[in-house]
Amino acid sequence: EVQLVESGGGLVQPGGSLRLSCAASGFTFSAYVMNWVRQSPGKGLEWISYISNGGGAIYYADSVKGRFTISRDNAKNSLYLQMNSLRVEDTAVYYCARDLNWSVDFWGQGTLVTVSS
Amino acid sequence: QTVVTQEPSLTVSPGGTVTLTCASSTGAVTSGYYPNWFQQKPGQAPRALIYSTSNKHSWTPARFSGSLLGGKAALTLSGVQAEDEAEYYCLLYCGGVQPWVFGGGTKLTVL
Numbered sequence: 613e614v615q616l617v618e619s620g621g622g623l624v625q626p627g628g629s630l631r632l633s634c635a636a637s638g639f640t641f642s643a644y645v646m647n648w649v650r651q652s653p654g655k656g657l658e659w660i661s662y663i664s665n666g667g668g669a670i671y672y673a674d675s676v677k678g679r680f681t682i683s684r685d686n687a688k689n690s691l692y693l694q695m696n697s698l699r700v701e702d703t704a705v706y707y708c709a710r711d712l713n714w715s716v717d718f719w720g721q722g723t724l725v726t727v728s729s
Numbered sequence: 730q731t732v733v734t735q736e737p738s739l740t741v742s743p744g745g746t747v748t749l750t751c752a753s754s755t756g757a758v759t760s761g762y763y764p765n766w767f768q769q770k771p772g773q774a775p776r777a778l779i780y781s782t783s784n785k786h787s788w789t790p791a792r793f794s795g796s797l798l799g800g801k802a803a804l805t806l807s808g809v810q811a812e813d814e815a816e817y818y819c820l821l822y823c824g825g826v827q828p829w830v831f832g833g834g835t836k837l838t839v840l
Contacts, residue, residue: 714763
C-alpha cells in the first residue's frame, strides 16, 4: 500500500525555522519525482517545490524561493522541506505528493504549519 | 508566470452532468500541459482523479472523464451523485523553473 506520511509541522514564530519530513512506503521512492504543495486556511492548493527522482533537478515557487530548501534521501525513502525565515503567510497545511510521468497521484495527509507570534 | 483559471463555483442537480474547465493565461491548454484533476472534500487531502488530460486512475469512478475543450482542459461528471460535492482543482505542467501550477479550484454544489 502506497503511503506518504508528513511530519514536523507545528507553531513557530515569524522568522523561525521548521523542517518537514515525508516518509514514503509501499513503492519505489527513488523512481518518483516528489513535490511539496501547501494550502492556506480556506484557500486553494499552491505548488511550492519539486525535486527530481535523483535530486538533480530542483524548483521552487517564487513565494518560497530563497527561504525553503527541498531535499530527499532515497536510502531512507524520505523527502524533506527545510523552511527558514517563516512568515505569517506561510501558515498552511503542507502536503507531499508523488509524481511520475506528469501524473501526480498519491498525496500524504498533510502537516499543519502555523506561523504566529 | 502562468495563471490557471477555473470557475469559482458550479451547481448541478443529482443525476445531471456538469463540465468544469481549466484555462491557462498563456494560451490554449494542450496535451503537453498534462492536465491533472483532483477532488478535495473538507478536512481531507486531495484525491487524484485524472492525469494527462483524460487518463483515469484505478480508483477513479467511471462517471468522471477528462478532455480538452475549446482550448481548455475539462473535467466532466456524468450522473452526478451527492457524494461528488467537493472542491475540484486542475493542475497544469508549465515546464520551466516553476513546473506545476494549480488552478484556483471550483466548488461544486450538488443541489
